[in-house]
Amino acid sequence: MVTLTIDDKQVQVEKDATIYxxxxxxxxxxxxxxxxxxxxxxxxxxxxxxxxxxxxGRLIPACTTxxxxxxxxxxxxxxxxxxxxLVLELLLLNHPLDCPVCDKGGDCDLQNLAYDHKVNVxxxxxxxxxxxxxxxxxxxxxxQNRCVLCGKCVRICDEIVSRGALTFISRGxxxxxxxxxxxxxxxxxxxxxxxxxxxxxxLARPFKFxxxxxxxxxxTSVCGYCGTGCSVTLxxxxxxxxxxxxxxxxGFHNGQxxxxxxxxxxxxxxxxxxxxxxxxxxxxxxxxGWDEALELVANRLKGAGASAAALATPRMTNEELxxxxxxxxxxxxxxxxxxxxxYAHAALTEGLAKxxxxxxxxxxxxxxxxxxxLLVIKSDAYETHPVxxxxxxxxxxxxxxxxxxxxxxxxxxxxxxxxxxxxxxPGSEVALLNAIAKVLIDENLAGAAASVTGYAELAAGLAxxxxxxxxxxxGVSADAIKQLARTYAxxxxxxxxxxxxxxxxxxxxxxxxxxxxxxxxxxxLGKEGSGLLVLQEKNNSQGAVDVGFVPGNGGMTAQQILDGxxxxxxxTLLVAxxxxxxxxxxxxxxxxxxxxxxxxxxxxxxxxETAQQADVVLPVCSYAEKEGTYTATDRRVQKVTPAIxxxxxxxxxxxxxxxxxRALGGQAPTTPADAFAQIPAYAGIEYAALADxxxxxxxxxxxxxxxxxxxxxxxxxxxxxxLTGAALYHCGTMSxxxxxxxxxxxxxxxxxxxxxxxxxxxxxxxxVTVASNEGSITLxxxxxxxxxxxxxFAPYHFAINQxxxxxxxxxxxxxx
Amino acid sequence: MSEAxxxxxxxxxxEPVFDPALAEMVIEKYKDIPGNLMPVxxxxxxxxxxxxxxxxxxxxxxxNVYPSQIYGVLTFYAQxxxxxxxxxxxRVCMGTACHVLxxxxxxxxFFERLGIGHAETSQDRRFTFELVAxxxxxxxxxxxxxxxxxxxxxxxxxxxxxxxxxSSLPL
Numbered sequence: 013m014v015t016l017t018i019d020d021k022q023v024q025v026e027k028d029a030t031i032y033x034x035x036x037x038x039x040x041x042x043x044x045x046x047x048x049x050x051x052x053x054x055x056x057x058x059x060x061x062x063x064x065x066x067x068x069g070r071l072i073p074a075c076t077t078x079x080x081x082x083x084x085x086x087x088x089x090x091x092x093x094x095x096x097x098l099v100l101e102l103l104l105l106n107h108p109l110d111c112p113v114c115d116k117g118g119d120c121d122l123q124n125l126a127y128d129h130k131v132n133v134x135x136x137x138x139x140x141x142x143x144x145x146x147x148x149x150x151x152x153x154x155x156q157n158r159c160v161l162c163g164k165c166v167r168i169c170d171e172i173v174s175r176g177a178l179t180f181i182s183r184g185x186x187x188x189x190x191x192x193x194x195x196x197x198x199x200x201x202x203x204x205x206x207x208x209x210x211x212x213x214x215l216a217r218p219f220k221f222x223x224x225x226x227x228x229x230x231x232t233s234v235c236g237y238c239g240t241g242c243s244v245t246l247x248x249x250x251x252x253x254x255x256x257x258x259x260x261x262x263g264f265h266n267g268q269x270x271x272x273x274x275x276x277x278x279x280x281x282x283x284x285x286x287x288x289x290x291x292x293x294x295x296x297x298x299x300x301g302w303d304e305a306l307e308l309v310a311n312r313l314k315g316a317g318a319s320a321a322a323l324a325t326p327r328m329t330n331e332e333l334x335x336x337x338x339x340x341x342x343x344x345x346x347x348x349x350x351x352x353x354x355y356a357h358a359a360l361t362e363g364l365a366k367x368x369x370x371x372x373x374x375x376x377x378x379x380x381x382x383x384x385x386l387l388v389i390k391s392d393a394y395e396t397h398p399v400x401x402x403x404x405x406x407x408x409x410x411x412x413x414x415x416x417x418x419x420x421x422x423x424x425x426x427x428x429x430x431x432x433x434x435x436x437x438p439g440s441e442v443a444l445l446n447a448i449a450k451v452l453i454d455e456n457l458a459g460a461a462a463s464v465t466g467y468a469e470l471a472a473g474l475a476x477x478x479x480x481x482x483x484x485x486x487g488v489s490a491d492a493i494k495q496l497a498r499t500y501a502x503x504x505x506x507x508x509x510x511x512x513x514x515x516x517x518x519x520x521x522x523x524x525x526x527x528x529x530x531x532x533x534x535x536x537l538g539k540e541g542s543g544l545l546v547l548q549e550k551n552n553s554q555g556a557v558d559v560g561f562v563p564g565n566g567g568m569t570a571q572q573i574l575d576g577x578x579x580x581x582x583x584t585l586l587v588a589x590x591x592x593x594x595x596x597x598x599x600x601x602x603x604x605x606x607x608x609x610x611x612x613x614x615x616x617x618x619x620x621e622t623a624q625q626a627d628v629v630l631p632v633c634s635y636a637e638k639e640g641t642y643t644a645t646d647r648r649v650q651k652v653t654p655a656i657x658x659x660x661x662x663x664x665x666x667x668x669x670x671x672x673x674r675a676l677g678g679q680a681p682t683t684p685a686d687a688f689a690q691i692p693a694y695a696g697i698e699y700a701a702l703a704d705x706x707x708x709x710x711x712x713x714x715x716x717x718x719x720x721x722x723x724x725x726x727x728x729x730x731x732x733x734x735l736t737g738a739a740l741y742h743c744g745t746m747s748x749x750x751x752x753x754x755x756x757x758x759x760x761x762x763x764x765x766x767x768x769x770x771x772x773x774x775x776x777x778x779x780v781t782v783a784s785n786e787g788s789i790t791l792x793x794x795x796x797x798x799x800x801x802x803x804x805f806a807p808y809h810f811a812i813n814q815x816x817x818x819x820x821x822x823x824x825x826x827x828x
Numbered sequence: 829m830s831e832a833x834x835x836x837x838x839x840x841x842x843e844p845v846f847d848p849a850l851a852e853m854v855i856e857k858y859k860d861i862p863g864n865l866m867p868v869x870x871x872x873x874x875x876x877x878x879x880x881x882x883x884x885x886x887x888x889x890x891x892n893v894y895p896s897q898i899y900g901v902l903t904f905y906a907q908x909x910x911x912x913x914x915x916x917x918x919r920v921c922m923g924t925a926c927h928v929l930x931x932x933x934x935x936x937x938f939f940e941r942l943g944i945g946h947a948e949t950s951q952d953r954r955f956t957f958e959l960v961a962x963x964x965x966x967x968x969x970x971x972x973x974x975x976x977x978x979x980x981x982x983x984x985x986x987x988x989x990x991x992x993x994x995s996s997l998p999l
Binding site: 170175176177178179180181182183190191192193194427797 | 881884889892894895896897898899900903904910
């Protein structure tokens with residue numbers, strides 16, 4: 013610790029602190045423009061100049077100068093104020109004073125500083141900038157005339173996002189921020205640059221002229237997309253969510269959001285929201301009252317027993333899931349309840365449940381930056397959970413964490429410094445992990461695990477997985493496998509990360525076993541920054557597992573439920589928020605099943621492809637309209653409260669299923685707190701005490717080694733291996749209704765290697781027909797360096813299930 | 829006016845077809861050296877006479893540097909050129925001594941004869957014309973240079989002679 017004096021106040025801070033940080037700790041406000049707590053010090057704007065007794069004769073930038081023992085700092089003397097005023101005068105010289113129409117007005121650092129320093133006249137005179145404003149994309153407006161060249165956008169895009177879309181162009185007075193060859197912005201549209209821009213140079217276009225900043229109510233919430241569980245602040249006016257507001261002090265991610273979180277909010281107050289319940293009459297869905305709709309549903313469910321089933325989305329709150337589970341199991345008497353196609357969460361409910369004795373991953377997102385080595389299975393961690401991707405970027409770039417990637421295609425993470433990617437053949441991930449486990453055992457790197465249950469069986473069962481034996485099957489050299497095993501074992505703290513979800517059929521219980529085995533064998537569990545992290549697809553995937561929204565004793569899984577609809581054993585199906593027609597594999601089968609089932613009830617925000625087939629459609633609320641808890645992928649339980657009232661006549665599912673329970677003669681918990689108290693997994697957490705950062709539900713690991721079965725995947729001769737996965741811009745199908753996400757990625761595409769594209773004579777951007785045994789679909793071709801020869805990728809959000817039947821690898825032909 | 833002169837600076841000049849082999853060679857040479865971006869870009873400019881757009885993409889991919897960052901470096905340093913340059917670079921000094929002795933007339937005459945202004949290249953890519961602040965030989969003012977050749981005590985007549993001389997050389 014270092015002691016110094018700032019404005020006659022004694023301050024004690026860490027020895028690597030800067031003067032600015034020390035002042036902040038002492039409650040002394042030093043003005044800044046270019047500094048951001050998330051970014052490395054830059055020292056560009058000269059607003060933070062201070063006087064330091066020991067460095068007389070010049071003014072010292074507080075944001076870049078480290079503290080020293082006994083330093084005497086004065087933050088606001090006449091020379092300091094004079095210098096700051098000059099800086100502001102110089103900035104305002106070329107900056108247009110169009111504050112009345114600037115969306116940043118009221119939230120603008122330059123405006124506030126000019127006001128604070130009373131810069132009401134400018135002693136200098138010069139022309140204003142006249143740069144052309146970039147309106148080339150629908151999300152981010154770039155007005156270089158307002159830019160103060162603080163470089164925060166350039167730095168955040170490099171340091172945190174690792175995209176590097178922006179840079180300083182030219183030199184001297186001509187300097188501006190731009191892209192390569194000064195072209196239009198072409199990036200991930202996460203909007204991080206907007207969030208840190210101190211002025212109105214970078215603005216969110218969907219929010220333009222929607223509201224003055226000060227007229228917005230700021231409501232904190234939890235993002236409703238992926239399992240990362242980012243905190244968000246919603247900007248609300250007239251009961252509509254108009255934007256997301258950046259708050260650098262929010263969440264583990266310091267307010268950092270991805271394109272979905274920042275620009276995907278429009279679905280909440282979308283005109284497409286269902287306004288009232290719909291009932292099918294004479295083949296048409298017509299508007300109806302809630303009483304009529306609920307009575308109809310209650311009558312169908314009454315005494316239905318095992319002929320009824322429910323599929324729920326893991327976007328419902330824990331409390332809503334508790335109620336729906338109660339409704340189905342107790343009042344209706346059916347154990348046929350499941351979510352996300354049944355297989356998508358098997359890595360937890362089967363895999364980790366056996367390997368760790370608990371259906372949850374032991375590590376948290378916070379472990380990423382505390383680790384020594386990250387073993388990332390599938391580069392898609394970035395696409396499925398972008399903010400986790402940012403954490404990985406920060407860990408690798410700032411903390412020097414070693415990054416090892418096992419993937420069937422290259423990805424953005426592979427471009428991080430010193431990242432090592434082992435590119436394996438599609439569907440061979442379990443064999444590859446088994447080979448690594450075998451090396452750990454054979455080279456005596458697993459000594460501590462010899463007493464763990466199942467060690468002998470595993471050691472014997474891995475006989476067929478010597479690196480040399482699986483090298484050809486995996487397409488990875490035996491040496492590379494051995495090297496990776498040694499590197500992994502040698503790391504003091506190592507964290508395995510892999511995504512699960514509808515689009516990742518290869519990420520099964522077996523993969524979870526295989527990954528868990530590595531962590532157990534190499535002794536990586538039970539340490540901070542070490543262990544295993546499963547990235548789950550939806551915002552409450554872990555919650556759905558914790559609540560136990562999975563088939564009960566003798567109950568059917570999601571796929572069996574659909575089969576039951578086809579065979580006639582399921583007569584009433586309640587689909588709560590899922591959109592199987594688009595997201596479950598095998599579209600024709602799903603459509604048939606929903607067609608055949610006697611009575612289909614869909615509760616959703618929108619008239620989705622699935623809801624269009626329903627007999628009754630119930631309009632329900634988005635996360636912004638309800639109270640309850642979501643459990644993020646690392647068992648972080650977070651509470652949301654309504655930011656706006658229910659849209660139209662929509663009701664929360666808590667009310668809907670509570671009413672149905674009562675209609676069927678049951679007793680339902682009346683408040684979310686009551687329902688929350690019924691979840692055994694969250695026994696130690698008090699609902700009322702949940703604060704903004706939430707609370708971690710404990711994960712008690714009882715490790716057991718389980719021999720994973722490595723299924724062989726074969727690509728038909730002459731065909732291309734089609735992989736499914738998530739696109740960066742989408743999460744499930746809800747993002748289809750968030751205009752921002754659709755603007756960034758409006759339709760499906762097929763990523764192809766250069767070699768395949770050349771062989772098939774396919775040019776970038778042309779429409780191609782992708783055909784499998786399941787069916788065919790037309791997609792836009794994207795030729796990409798990511799793809800190895802013979803492998804193609806398509807995001808699953810756009811009904812890729814027309815050609816994909818759920819197989820790990822689908823053999824397809826691609827033609828013009 | 830010399831007949832060999834092409835007068836057209838309005839239309840965007842078409843870039844020659846990019847042959848990545850030369851750039852690959854340069855990249856290969858500096859691949860594993862830290863801080864290699866500058867020497868790679870300089871090497872590429874030496875090979876092509878300028879830094880072609882396609883080369884930026886290639887360097888970005890091979891060195892794992894953002895294309896935007898490369899563009900930032902290219903626009904920061906005056907030494908880099910993003911458009912094809914002429915075979916003969918004519919530089920006219922606009923420093924104080926040259927200015928006093930009529931550099932403006934020399935500049936005007938070159939412009940009249942060649943039809944290209946500062947930092948522009950003739951359509952046939954024979955000449956690139958540049959104004960520079962000082963060439964450091966004030967005793968020879970007004971001064972011009974063509975590539976490494978110096979021409980002191982410039983006159984309007986000498987401008988014509990220079991253009992004639994270089995126009996007759998093979999491209």
